[in-house]
Amino acid sequence: QVRLVESGGGLVQAGGSLRLSCAASGRTLSTYAISWFRQAPGKEHEFVAAISSSGGDTYHADSVKGRFTISRDNAKNTVYLQMNGLKPEDTAVYSCAADPRGRIRDGNRWGNWGQGTQVTVSS
Numbered sequence: 001q002v003r004l005v006e007s008g009g010g011l012v013q014a015g016g017s018l019r020l021s022c023a024a025s026g027r028t029l030s031t032y033a034i035s036w037f038r039q040a041p042g043k044e045h046e047f048v049a050a051i052s053s054s055g056g057d058t059y060h061a062d063s064v065k066g067r068f069t070i071s072r073d074n075a076k077n078t079v080y081l082q083m084n085g086l087k088p089e090d091t092a093v094y095s096c097a098a099d100p101r102g103r104i105r106d107g108n109r110w111g112n113w114g115q116g117t118q119v120t121v122s123s
Contacts, residue, residue, distance in 0.1 A: 002027050002112050004096050009117030012086055020081040020117060022096035030074040033099040035110055036081045038092035038119075048094070051079060053102035064090075086121045093118050 008020040022034060035050040049060045049070035058070050067085040072078065079096060094117055097110035 002029060002032060002098055004098060004112055004114035006094060006096055006114045006117040009094060009119045011120045011122065014087055014121055014123050016086050016121070017082070017084045018086065018119060020083065020094055020119070022079040022081075022114060024077045024098075028074070029072070029077045029079065029098070031100065031102055033102050033104050033108060034070075034072065034079040035097050035099070035104075035108065036070060036079075036094055037097065037110075038090075038094045039116075040089075040092040043092075046092075049081060050104040050108065052104050057104055059104055083119070086119075088121045088123045091119060091121050 002024050003026045005023050012018055031053050033052050036048040037045055038048050039045045047061055051058045051070045051072055055072045069082045071080050096114050098112040099108045
């Protein structure tokens with residue numbers, strides 16, 4: 001079983017940037033598709049972005065397209081979420097999850113959830 005640990009969250013002013021990391025332990029991440037989700041207080045769990053196992057395919061939610069970029073470094077067993085142009089509405093706990101099938105856009109079943117990292121954007 002792969003275990004995922006998120007880091008990189010924090011407090012940032014609107015317009016600022018953060019880079020989140022999703023690091024794996026237990027086994028290699030290179031065969032897993034990885035996604036980022038977020039949840040703000042009182043709101044639904046929301047998909048943010050996903051990346052295929054090779055990194056060759058990515059998908060971003062419309063709400064973050066053009067501002068956030070998902071990427072991965074399989075040599076470092078880590079997936080990243082670069083967040084630029086942050087807005088107060090991006091405030092949430094961000095979590096990563098894995099799908100062993102490696103593909104995205106294919107009815108993914110996300111599991112192995114990390115504990116999440118808090119992102120707070122002040123206005």
